[in-house]
Amino acid sequence: MGIRCRSSMRLAGLTIVLGCVSPCFAGAASAVADEVTFTRDIAPILQRSCQHCHRPDSVAPMSFLTYEEVRPWARAMKTRTALRNKRGAMPPWFVEKDIGIQHFKDDPSLSEDEIAAIAVWADSGAPRGNPADLPPPRFVVGEDDGWRIGTPDLIIRSPEITVRATGADRWEPIGVVPTGLTQDRYVEAVEIREVNDIPKDSAGGTVGGRFVFHHLNYSSHVMEDEQPEAFTAETTTVWPVHEVGRNADIFPADAGRILAAGSVLNLETAHLHSNGRETKAHLEFAFKFHPVGYRPNVEWVRRFTGNGVDISIKPTLADQELHAYAVLQQHTKILTFEPHMHAPGIRMCLEAIWGASVQTLTCAGYDHNWVRSYVYADDAAPLLPEGTILHLIGYMDTTPANRNVADPRNWGGGGRRSVANMFIDLGEGLALSDAEFEREMGDRRKRLGLTKNDVVIGCPLCQVPFPSQAGAVAGP
Ligand code: HEC
Structure with missing residues (x-):
């Protein structure tokens, strides 16, 4: 970091010299005539990190699938991506890259090179580039149902709620909905989305203007009685909370969560807020199941x-x-x-x-x-x-x-x-358990090829060989 480099590029007969804080985008720095273009440089970034939200019928108010759609937002993209992990940043992913663990699942964040590329592209008139460079589309309007977890095995719909145009926040139960399951199924992933009648173009610029569910706590129960109060801990599965802007939950392969035969979703507390317009909304819960016969072997907490x-x-x-x-x-x-x-x-x-x-x-x-x-x-x-x-x-x-x-x-x-x-x-x-803990650490040492001198953030005992695994760790 901290090295300054300059690159120049030729655009419509003018040579523009751009300064950027390093590490500079390699493509921009490499050759004078090598402009940053939409088709070659920007489209792949948008496909990976932006389009799952920025496309018709997803959460963002504007679609970024085509050059024509993206072009007017070039400057705003430069501003928002340059915020990195601060409020308002795009993509909304705020992990700091200079401290702590750096490996996450489904991480859409941009590298410094990508942030620089967007800036150079916006500053140089957002050129389209050679159409032949465009990668095949990742999303095709009308062909994708928009679930991040893949095609769900079961979708459950909450009752529809009407939220007044103005008013205080509300916290309330919104119903009990049967799952319709006739056999126990273990859940690999769950994703929730709000479906409402807020027109795309009239929603405010904030997420709060586009949704009325701030969050929902919910659990599933086997009905023993028709009354939610009769639910007991033994027959209850607590699910991660739904919150506006929250991503899907994909549980570890060995810790699938049960959605029992004959169970219902108990939509215990919804936090609803007004957004300036009377809004009708419901939630859709999408579950992906493990195969029948699957059993988890560790406890999710x-x-x-x-x-x-x-x-x-x-x-x-x-x-x-x-x-x-x-x-x-x-x-x-x-x-x-x-x-x-x-x-x-x-x-x-x-x-x-x-x-x-x-x-x-x-x-x-x-x-x-x-x-x-x-x-x-x-x-x-x-x-x-x-x-x-x-x-x-x-x-x-x-x-x-x-x-x-x-x-x-x-x-x-x-x-x-x-x-x-x-x-x-x-x-x-x-x-x-002790045995599971030792096994997890042993597996990690092997997979990462750790020696006893390697300190791993988040695994303070990883370099301490347990008696049962003495010899499993290579010496320095
Ligand atoms: C998780 C969903 C999500 C992802 C991923 C995402 N966006 Fe957004 N984006 C939104 C939403 C919702 C808004 C509207 C609310 C806001 O402005 O913060 C928005 C707003 C914006 C705006 C502001 C437009 C204005 O009003 O000025 C820009 C620019 C933008 N996004 C660019 C990007 C870029 C570039 C990426 C990928 C690098 C990206 N977004 C990834 C959801 C997303």
């Missing part, structure tokens, strides 16, 4: 680290920090990091403290328009021994620089509304 009761957020003040600690009661493989704060939140970090080892696992920016869950790649997921202290740090900014804050003059305590505060990591994990 919802991890809650955080604090709510004594939050005190001062008005018009940057750099406010919140801290929370939790001691792991079991060996744990952390599958996901899911920062959850409200409007003042701008960043969250998760640390693991084991003896004298203090490691930052992940820091991510936060934009309350986007509640994201970051899923660690298999060989990067933290493997933490029982007794590890998880330390969560939240960063708040109530100055006007944080445009999510409605009124910087207000003090804020803990609470459910977005103008009040939360401070939680809603991540998911696997609870491991």
Whole structure:
């Protein structure tokens, strides 16, 4: 970082000299006549990182499938992608790239080269380029049903809700819906989307203007009685929360979650908000199943680290920090990091403290328009021994620089509304027995070829050979 380079390019007879902060986009730097073009350089970036949202009938208000659609947004793309992990960034993925674990599943974030390429392209008149360079389309309008998890095996629809044009936020149960399953099925992945009657072109520029469900907590139950109160823990599966802007949940292959025969979805608490226009909306729950006969062999756990009761957020003040600690009661493989704060939140970090080892696992920016869950790649997921202290740090900014804050003059305590505060990591994990924990670490050492001198972020005991595995670790 920090090297400056210049590149020039010829456009309509003019030679434009561009300065960019390194690492420069290699394509732009390599040759004078080598412009950054839509067809060759930009389209592949959009296909990988943008189009699943920016296409008709997905979450974004504008489609980026064709050059004609993309061209007017070139400058805005430069601005939004340059925000990297700050509020308003595109794609909305806020993991910091200079600290902590760097390997995640389904990571749409852009490299420095790609960010530079978009900037050079926008600054040079957003040229189309040679049509022959265009890669085959990733999405074809009308041919794709838009689910990130692939074609679902079961789609369940919630009752339709009407939310008034203006009014206070509502929290309420929205119904109990039968799954219709006649045999137990284990779920590999679940994805939820809101379907509403807000016209694309009349929605505001924010995610909140396009949706009325802020979030929904739900679970599935085997009906023993017609009353939701009769649901018992033994017959209940708790599912990850639905939140606006949240991604799909793909569970680890050995930790599928049961959706039982004869069960119902209990849509316990929906947080609904008005958006200036009377809106009818429902949710669709898409499940992908493991084959019949599949059985999971590890326990999936919802991890809650955080604090709510004594939050005190001062008005018009940057750099406010919140801290929370939790001691792991079991060996744990952390599958996901899911920062959850409200409007003042701008960043969250998760640390693991084991003896004298203090490691930052992940820091991510936060934009309350986007509640994201970051899923660690298999060989990067933290493997933490029982007794590890998880330390969560939240960063708040109530100055006007944080445009999510409605009124910087207000003090804020803990609470459910977005103008009040939360401070939680809603991540998911696997609870491991001693044997499972040792096996996971042994497998990781082998796959990554670790020696006893290699320190792996998130696996403080990885380089400690267990007696049962002595000899499994190569010496330096
Ligand atoms: C997870 C879904 C999602 C992804 C992925 C995504 N966007 Fe967006 N984008 C949105 C939504 C929703 C909005 C409207 C809300 C907003 O402006 O923040 C938006 C807005 C924008 C805007 C703002 C237009 C304006 O009003 O100025 C630009 C530019 C943009 N996106 C570019 C991109 C680019 C470039 C990528 C890929 C590198 C990308 N987006 C990836 C959902 C997404």
